[in-house]
Amino acid sequence: MKPRYTQIIPADGEECWCGSTFAFGACCSPFLPGSRWIGNSFQENWKQGNYEKALKSARADVTQYTIWHKSHTERIAHVGNPQLMRLWDVDVEALFDYVERLGDVYFRLGRREEFSSVLERLRENIRTKRWRDKIVHLNAIMALGEDWDEEAAYREITKLGPIASVSDKRILPFYLNLAGDKLGLAERISQIDRVLQTTEDDSTRIHQLVVKAILLHSHYDADGSLKVLEEAIKTGLEFEKPNTYERLKLAQAYSLMGSIYHDAGSIGLDASKFKEASKVNLERAAELFSNLLKDENWNHTGIADLYHQLAGVYRLLGRWELVLENEQAALRRNELPIYKVFEAEVFHELGENAKALSIIDGLSLADFADDWEKADFILHFSRLAVSSGDLARLEQAKDLLDVKLKREPIFRQQALEMMKIVLEAINVGQSASLDQKAKKASSRSLLSLLNSVLILKPNIFGVGIDVNKVIEGAAEHSATSDE
Numbered sequence: 001m002k003p004r005y006t007q008i009i010p011a012d013g014e015e016c017w018c019g020s021t022f023a024f025g026a027c028c029s030p031f032l033p034g035s036r037w038i039g040n041s042f043q044e045n046w047k048q049g050n051y052e053k054a055l056k057s058a059r060a061d062v063t064q065y066t067i068w069h070k071s072h073t074e075r076i077a078h079v080g081n082p083q084l085m086r087l088w089d090v091d092v093e094a095l096f097d098y099v100e101r102l103g104d105v106y107f108r109l110g111r112r113e114e115f116s117s118v119l120e121r122l123r124e125n126i127r128t129k130r131w132r133d134k135i136v137h138l139n140a141i142m143a144l145g146e147d148w149d150e151e152a153a154y155r156e157i158t159k160l161g162p163i164a165s166v167s168d169k170r171i172l173p174f175y176l177n178l179a180g181d182k183l184g185l186a187e188r189i190s191q192i193d194r195v196l197q198t199t200e201d202d203s204t205r206i207h208q209l210v211v212k213a214i215l216l217h218s219h220y221d222a223d224g225s226l227k228v229l230e231e232a233i234k235t236g237l238e239f240e241k242p243n244t245y246e247r248l249k250l251a252q253a254y255s256l257m258g259s260i261y262h263d264a265g266s267i268g269l270d271a272s273k274f275k276e277a278s279k280v281n282l283e284r285a286a287e288l289f290s291n292l293l294k295d296e297n298w299n300h301t302g303i304a305d306l307y308h309q310l311a312g313v314y315r316l317l318g319r320w321e322l323v324l325e326n327e328q329a330a331l332r333r334n335e336l337p338i339y340k341v342f343e344a345e346v347f348h349e350l351g352e353n354a355k356a357l358s359i360i361d362g363l364s365l366a367d368f369a370d371d372w373e374k375a376d377f378i379l380h381f382s383r384l385a386v387s388s389g390d391l392a393r394l395e396q397a398k399d400l401l402d403v404k405l406k407r408e409p410i411f412r413q414q415a416l417e418m419m420k421i422v423l424e425a426i427n428v429g430q431s432a433s434l435d436q437k438a439k440k441a442s443s444r445s446l447l448s449l450l451n452s453v454l455i456l457k458p459n460i461f462g463v464g465i466d467v468n469k470v471i472e473g474a475a476e477h478s479a480t481s482d483e
């Protein structure tokens, strides 16, 4: 395609538009790909692992696109036709993709720090607020860093203002993941609905559906939750070539559905009606989790978490030998206190009470990462305390159940129920029927497992997939918007 207009290009001595600080003549000028080849050289070099060359290509793509923007769109917009302003949005999306790839290369080359200042220099490549918002988005992605610092990323993204004011369909889900718990339930659900209405990315869709289902479930809306899960599963089954992340989300959707049916009795439904549905969904989840374990690209925390989630499924199926096997597989890879809580529960179920008690006695509230894990610890400690009938443990359980957590209603209800049982055990003494009650009260889905689906962590979202592979995937289809 021959341009029928004068191209606006930087002078040779002018600072290059790729943000490198080099002069255009000595930077991107000789590498401009033209319309037929834009993106190709980058892909080629990236695939072959020639990252230095990929950096040159990625820069040249950014410069090339900026030249087009300034030569076409920026001029046309001067004509003042509001219809043509759509072209600006097209340019914003396209340039974002190229800049994102540029960031991937800097990341891969271990030059992340540098990329922040590159971004600052790219702020004016397209002179609209939407573009500057994109720069903030990229800065926030960079702020996550290798240690996945969500607070830093959140500070960055709030520069855009409150989430309700964000309309960009790729920034919105990212913002929402970071804001998460900071939003009230109603606001969080309404923002999820906005994402579901606008996103074109099915990974984003299935993730947000599962999150919504958990939120509804943890606020007693089992029916609403099941409906949303059906939609999530439908989305998951429509993937043609699902990646690891999408398969994980599908497995989680089945697992959650199975667990809601499993817990039906505790929310006033006739549990016997849902027994079969629970079993079918949980078995499907177990199969999917087991298949995911065969994937190669997990790191040790990711694979540990996967074993733990599989153990959670077998737990609801009552297959205790398999729970033990998988929980211990998780522990071998990552010695998390929360895994030990469930190891203790299994030993108790298998009749090895001394082992169970010695594990649970070795844990304390401060060991746990968040309130959801604390909630599971408190419930299981209490259950074992009731079973042991030991007064000192029961008093300890009573104190623990009184601890103020930022509790979801579903935990508050369970804690209250357990508190009654503990008090009865203290006042009247231990009995087989109390033991049964305590077992029932702690037999529901694990809150920490639900939470692991909600939050944004590399070992959850990318499921501990090798970070480099995540970035590779991101470069292929720019999926970073929902990470």
Ligand SMILES: [Zn+2]
Pocket: 016, 017, 018, 019, 020, 022, 024, 027, 028, 029, 059, 060, 063
């Ligand atoms: Zn350049």
